[in-house]
Amino acid sequence: MDRIQTQQEIQLLLDEVFGTKKRMSFDDFKRVNFEETSEMFLSIMLMLQTHLPCSENFFRYRQNYSKYVDKGGEEEKKPDDGEIKLIASPKMMSRLAPI
Secondary structure: OOHHHHHHHHHHHHHHHHOOOOOOOHHHHHHHHHHHOOHHHHHHHHHHHHHOOOHHHHHHHHHHHHHHHOOOOOOOOOOOOOOOOOOOOOOOOOOOOOO
16 A cells, blocks of 8 residues: 555544544544444554553453453453443554554
């Protein structure tokens, strides 16, 4: 995929998500990520995971949490009071290469 085509696809995504708005409320952000496309959310999470100094240890410890804390690695219990919501699938993320 060439640079011009990538820029055009990014512009289409921005037009779809923002339209004529210059700002987005948190409720709009949630709606877009749950219902339309999750590129913004995934980009933020990827940036946090790769650039925070503590993220390497955090994700390693989180992965082993149940093994060391929850009775020797038994199946992880899901919280009764929490509701799990799925986010929308990304539309472009898999086609875009990092800069």
